[in-house]
Amino acid sequence: MKRLASAFLAVILVTSLLGTAGCKQRTVTVKTGEIVLCTAGEVVEDKTTDMKVPEKDVAKYSVTTRIITCPDHQNVGSLYDEAQKALAAGDLKTAADKLKAVLALNPGYKNASSQLNEINGGKKPTPDTTGGSTGSTTTPTPDEPTDAVSNLVKYVPDTIAGYSAQGIIADPASITRNYIPTSGNADQLVIFAEQTVDAKGAQATLDTLKQSYPTSGAAVKVGTKSGYFGIRDSFAVVIFIDGPVVVSVELHAKTGKAADLKDAAMKVAAALAG
Amino acid sequence: MTSKINVKREGKGRDIPGPSSSRRVRTAAAIAAAVLALASAGGFAVGIEARRTLSAEALASASAIASAIGILLVSGDVRRIRLRAASEPLFSLVLGALGLFGAPYAVLVHRYSDAPAGSEILFLTTAAWAAILVLFTLGRRRLEVVPIAGALLGLAGIVGVVGNWERPSSFSPFVRFVPEELWMLGAGVAWAVLWWHLGRARDRGDLDAAAVPAAVGGVLAAAMTLVARWGTADVPAALEHGGFWLYAVACTAATAAALLALRSVGPRAVAAAMVLPAVALTALTLVEQATGAFGPQPILLGPASAGAIIALAAALLIWPREPSPETSPQSRWCRAALAVGALASVVAAAGLAFPALEGTAKGLRTSGAAFEASFVLRGVEVVGPWAVLALAVAVLGIALSRQLRLTHILALLAAAFAWPFVWNTPLRTFTTFIPSEVQVDFGSEFAAIAFRPLPIPVTLVALGGVVVALALLLVCRSAPGNGTTSHIER
Numbered sequence: 101m102k103r104l105a106s107a108f109l110a111v112i113l114v115t116s117l118l119g120t121a122g123c124k125q126r127t128v129t130v131k132t133g134e135i136v137l138c139t140a141g142e143v144v145e146d147k148t149t150d151m152k153v154p155e156k157d158v159a160k161y162s163v164t165t166r167i168i169t170c171p172d173h174q175n176v177g178s179l180y181d182e183a184q185k186a187l188a189a190g191d192l193k194t195a196a197d198k199l200k201a202v203l204a205l206n207p208g209y210k211n212a213s214s215q216l217n218e219i220n221g222g223k224k225p226t227p228d229t230t231g232g233s234t235g236s237t238t239t240p241t242p243d244e245p246t247d248a249v250s251n252l253v254k255y256v257p258d259t260i261a262g263y264s265a266q267g268i269i270a271d272p273a274s275i276t277r278n279y280i281p282t283s284g285n286a287d288q289l290v291i292f293a294e295q296t297v298d299a300k301g302a303q304a305t306l307d308t309l310k311q312s313y314p315t316s317g318a319a320v321k322v323g324t325k326s327g328y329f330g331i332r333d334s335f336a337v338v339i340f341i342d343g344p345v346v347v348s349v350e351l352h353a354k355t356g357k358a359a360d361l362k363d364a365a366m367k368v369a370a371a372l373a374g
Numbered sequence: 375m376t377s378k379i380n381v382k383r384e385g386k387g388r389d390i391p392g393p394s395s396s397r398r399v400r401t402a403a404a405i406a407a408a409v410l411a412l413a414s415a416g417g418f419a420v421g422i423e424a425r426r427t428l429s430a431e432a433l434a435s436a437s438a439i440a441s442a443i444g445i446l447l448v449s450g451d452v453r454r455i456r457l458r459a460a461s462e463p464l465f466s467l468v469l470g471a472l473g474l475f476g477a478p479y480a481v482l483v484h485r486y487s488d489a490p491a492g493s494e495i496l497f498l499t500t501a502a503w504a505a506i507l508v509l510f511t512l513g514r515r516r517l518e519v520v521p522i523a524g525a526l527l528g529l530a531g532i533v534g535v536v537g538n539w540e541r542p543s544s545f546s547p548f549v550r551f552v553p554e555e556l557w558m559l560g561a562g563v564a565w566a567v568l569w570w571h572l573g574r575a576r577d578r579g580d581l582d583a584a585a586v587p588a589a590v591g592g593v594l595a596a597a598m599t600l601v602a603r604w605g606t607a608d609v610p611a612a613l614e615h616g617g618f619w620l621y622a623v624a625c626t627a628a629t630a631a632a633l634l635a636l637r638s639v640g641p642r643a644v645a646a647a648m649v650l651p652a653v654a655l656t657a658l659t660l661v662e663q664a665t666g667a668f669g670p671q672p673i674l675l676g677p678a679s680a681g682a683i684i685a686l687a688a689a690l691l692i693w694p695r696e697p698s699p700e701t702s703p704q705s706r707w708c709r710a711a712l713a714v715g716a717l718a719s720v721v722a723a724a725g726l727a728f729p730a731l732e733g734t735a736k737g738l739r740t741s742g743a744a745f746e747a748s749f750v751l752r753g754v755e756v757v758g759p760w761a762v763l764a765l766a767v768a769v770l771g772i773a774l775s776r777q778l779r780l781t782h783i784l785a786l787l788a789a790a791f792a793w794p795f796v797w798n799t800p801l802r803t804f805t806t807f808i809p810s811e812v813q814v815d816f817g818s819e820f821a822a823i824a825f826r827p828l829p830i831p832v833t834l835v836a837l838g839g840v841v842v843a844l845a846l847l848l849v850c851r852s853a854p855g856n857g858t859t860s861h862i863e864r
Contacts, residue, residue, distance in 0.1 A: 128807060131746040155749070155807035162743035266742040276820075278742040288740060288811070290820065312818060332818075333488070 127152045132161040137270050138170040139253075165269055176205045180212060180228075187227040192219050255293035255347050255372050263289050263368075286361055287354040289368065293347045305346045306339050313337045316359055320366065323373040329362055336361040338369040347372055403638035407647035407689075409631035414647075415654035417624030418496055424617035426487045431607035433621060434479035435596035440622040441474045442589035444629030448637070449582040449589075463587035466571065470588025471595035473568025474629075479599070480561035484554035491544035493536035496652050498547060498555055501532035501685075503562035504648035508692055510570040511641050519771030520782065521642060524691025527764035527789065528649040531688050534681025534757045534796040535652045540672040542816045542823050546802035569632070573641030581637055642694035649689045653682040680795035684761055687785035691768055695779070705853055708773065711846035715770035718839030722763040725833035726753040731800055732828055737812035737821025745812050750828070751800055758797025759833045765790055766836055769843045778851040787844050793837060798827040 133148035148163050169177075183198035199216040202209050215225040256277035258265050263279035270276070273296075279289040296302045306328060310317060313330030320329045320338065327340030336358040337350040349369045351361040424433060446452065481499055505525040512518050537545045548555055568588060575584035600607050612618045635643035659673050731751040739745050753759030765786055772782055803823060804813050815821035 126749065126807075128747050128749040131744075135744075155805075158747055158807040159809045161747075162739050162741070162745045164741075164743045266740070269738060269742055269744060276738070276742070278738065278740060280740070290738075292819075309819075 126155045128155050128158045130158055130161040131163050133163055135163060135165045137165055137167050138173055139167055142170070142173075142272075144168065144170045167268055167270055172205050176202050176209055179205075180210060183212070183215070184227040184229070187215070187225060190224070192224060195219065252293040252295060252345065255342075255345070256291050257372075260289075260368060260371065262364075281351075284364060285354055285356055286351040286364060288352040290350045290352075291347065291368070291372070292350070293345055296344050296346060298344050299341065302341045302344050302346045306341055309337075309339050309346070309348055313339075322366070322369045325373050327369065329365070331358045334358050336365050338362075338365040340369055340373055342373060399638050403635050403643050406631045406634035406638065407643050410628055410635060410644065410647040411650035411654050413624045413628035413631060414500060415651035415658075417621055417628055418492075418499070418651060419655060420617050420620045420624060421482070422492055424615060424621050425482060425485055428612045428615055428618060429607050430479060430482035430485075431599055431603050432609055432612035432618065433482050434475055435600050435607070435609075436612070436618060436622040437478040437625045438475035438592035438596040440625035441629035442593045444626040444631075445585050445589040445633055447626070448630050448633040449585050452582075452586050455583050455586055462583065466575075466584040466587035467591035467594070469568045469571050470591030472564040472591075474588065474592025475595035475599070477561040477565040477568075478625075480557050480564070484551075484557045486554075490551040490554055491546070493539050493543070493545040494547045494551075494555065495558065496655070497532055497536050497545070498558040499562065500648050500651045501528050502559060503565055504645040504692070505529055506559075506562045507566040507569055507641060507645040507648070510566050511573060511645070519774060520768055521645075521692050523764050523768035523771055524688045525645075527691060527761060527768065528685055528688030530757050530761040530764055531681050531684030531686075531789075532649065532652050533801055534684055534761070534799050535656055535678050536681075537757065537799040537801070538674040538677040538681065538796070539656075541674065543800075543803045546804035549802055549804045549806060569636065569641045569644050572633070572636055576636060576640065581633075585633060640694040642692055646689040646692040646694075649685050649692065653685050656682060677796040677799060680792035681757075681799070683792035684789045684796065687789035688764075690781055690785040695777075704776070705850055707846050707850040707853065708776070711843045711850055712770070712773040714839050714843040714846060715766060715773045718766040718836045718843060719763070719770050721832060721839060722759065722766040722836035725759040725762065725830065725836055728753050728759075728830065728832050729828050730756040730759060730830050730833070731798060732826045733800070733823060734826070735808050735812060735816075735821070735823045737809075737815055739809060740811045745809060747808060749805075749807075751825070753830065753833060755801050756797070757799040757801065758793065758830065761789070761793055761797065762833050762836045762840065765793075765840045766843075769840055769847070772847060773843070778847055780851070783844055783847055783851070786840070790837060790841050790844070797830075797833075798825065800825055 129150050129152050131148050132151055133146075135143060135148060136145040138144050151161065153161065179198050179202045183195045183202065186192070186195035186198060196216060196219045199212045199219070202212040203216065207213065210230075211225075211228050215228075218225040252270075252275040253268075256265075256268060256275055260279060262283060263281055266278040266280060268275060268277045274292065274294040276290065276292045279291070281287065281289060294305060296305055310328050310330060313328075313332045313335065315331040317328065317330040320327045320340075322338065322340040325340045325342055327338055329336070329338050331337070334353045335350055336353065337348055339346065339348045341347075347369070349365050349372065351358075351365050351368075353361055421433065449455075481495070485495055505528065508521050508525040512522070533545070537543050539545070572581060572584055572588065575581045600609065632644045632647070635647060656673065656678050659675070729750045730753045732748060733751060734746075734748045736744070736746045768782075768786055772778065772786075803816065812821050813823075816823050
């Protein structure tokens with residue numbers, strides 16, 4: 101009986117070891133390909149696919165994002181601009197036709213709907229001077245939500261002294277860009293800008309982000325704008341508010357203390373705040 | 375050199391040294407084990423803070439000297455110790471140097487200010503050390519299947535505890551800091567050899583004759599290291615640090631309690647207690663919850679509590695017990711329990727090979743490109759299937775030994791009922807194949823990882839088999855003359 105029990109336990113052990121070692125190499129499902137994104141925030145083309153690859157090859161796969169202004173939004177922008185010009189000239193009929201064309205392409209585009217309602221109601225709407233060209237990087241009017249990505253690109257410039265810009269990740273309300281430092285003690289800079297509804301929403305977002313960087317937390321002034329400096333592990337961050345937009349500048353320390361990166365983060369933030 | 379057996383201390387005043395059957399001794403051993411678990415938990419918590427600013431040399435020396443004090447407090451007057459041969463104290467001295475100084479030094483020198491993760495260190499220096507000690511103390515009896523299963527159940531239960539200390543969990547042993555963590559296991563071997571050696575000395579009736587030289591060995595190793603690395607050790611700074619003294623007090627209490635438990639019932643008691651420090655630390659969160667002193671706590675209390683129940687059941691399985699002279703006759707219920715337990719063990723072992731969880735990771739690469747991957751974790755990478763295997767082997771061990779202790783059966787039933795609340799805890803969050811720049815951001819707005827349970831019919835069948843086998847054992851036990859007699863337990 102004892103010998104039988106020992107043999108049985110040995111069988112269980114061998115079975116367990118077989119399970120532990122596994123009979124085949126693990127495969128991982130990864131998403132790979134390219135997403136083409138319009139500056140208005142819409143996905144123009146999703147060329148991503150799921151692939152099963154051996155785990156040793158997983159790091160070779162990722163999804164890149166390319167940002168363009170799609171033909172529809174290029175057309176919408178110019179139609180909207182023409183409508184605003186007609187409004188400024190007092191040509192309400194042309195303005196209404198152009199606004200109808202805009203709304204046919206994009207029902208939620210800027211002030212087109214409200215302006216058309218005003219014209220239909222017998223009023224003369226005030227022309228929108230912020231422009232309809234989606235490639236514009238004009239500063240958004242405070243407390244007024246506008247095309248998110250086009251308004252946020254100025255916070256992720258192609259050139260920041262001391263950093264090499266990488267790809268952009270964008271969604272309808274936020275934009276993120278990584279930079280590789282060319283010198284110093286940081287090995288990564290990530291700038292994140294998020295469009296909120298108004299300044300109050302921006303402050304709420306900043307308060308949320310602050311919780312992720314609780315160490316050495318302090319209020320700072322970035323140019324004329326109010327902001328926050330904090331640390332989490334090896335990450336140092338400066339977050340500031342620009343009207344309804346929240347901008348986070350995060351540096352990762354290669355070695356040493358993250359607190360030492362405060363000056364570098366403040367410098368980048370000040371350059372973005374203008 | 376001749377020796378005289380210390381009958382007064384080893385045999386509690388009886389003529390023949392060895393285990394005592396008195397309830398008082400068992401109660402003292404249980405209290406000592408509880409103190410050992412609490413002191414180890416306290417020492418771990420204080421040690422984490424102290425290590426941020428103090429050297430490994432200073433802390434390991436404090437550990438060795440404090441442990442030596444703990445041994446001397448329990449051993450009493452060293453002048454009455456008689457040695458059998460000159461080689462014996464030398465052997466104890468070397469093992470003491472390795473176990474009391476070398477083991478904590480190896481851990482501390484590979485424990486950086488914030489890495490490896492505290493959950494990994496706690497697991498590797500408590501539950502894993504306990505499992506190593508169980509392996510060292512194995513005999514050649516069928517009864518030994520139960521403590522083996524207990525050690526495995528303890529490992530699974532403690533992963534269930536520390537793997538639910540936060541989400542996403544930072545518990546990922548042997549992924550990011552492999553050499554450091556192997557050193558911690560090596561330290562566990564040194565620690566376990568010492569306590570195994572002291573256990574053998576206890577069985578021979580000359581525990582103090584082995585423990586005191588071991589204490590001296592620890593102090594000597596500490597002294598030599600301090601002399602050799604005085605500059606690095608920075609002892610003056612350590613002496614001014616409150617955490618240093620608290621750590622030393624915890625080490626004294628832990629070693630004294632361990633020696634008392636070992637003296638009372640044997641080295642398995644030390645192993646059983648060493649499963650539990652993570653449970654003790656987790657229990658502190660109940661105080662936090664009540665007082666709110668430290669703000670929001672990240673522990674998933676449900677799964678962590680279920681893990682704690684499994685760990686407590688494991689400690690009961692490991693706890694040393696003398697085989698009863700009376701064994702249950704093989705009734706048909708007992709034979710059925712044996713068959714079901716055997717079948718459940720095989721099915722549970724097979725369950726390790728089947729998919730159990732699906733992990734999904736998302737994040738940003740350094741280039742700014744998005745990364746997204748999903749992968750399957752098989753049973754071997756998840757707490758639940760291991761816990762079921764341990765439960766099944768424990769049931770099989772009990773049926774084979776025919777020692778049907780009610781505490782064992784009830785402990786296993788409690789563990790089986792706690793199992794659904796903790797089974798889907800992965801053995802690791804970090805992997806070798808997801809890019810490190812993604813993994814470092816897990817839990818932030820830049821990256822996330824989540825696990826989804828998959829159907830595990832094979833493991834569930836095994837768990838059902840465990841419950842059925844336990845029910846059969848209860849029926850078997852309740853039959854007239856079967857295992858209901860009081861056992862002499864140590």
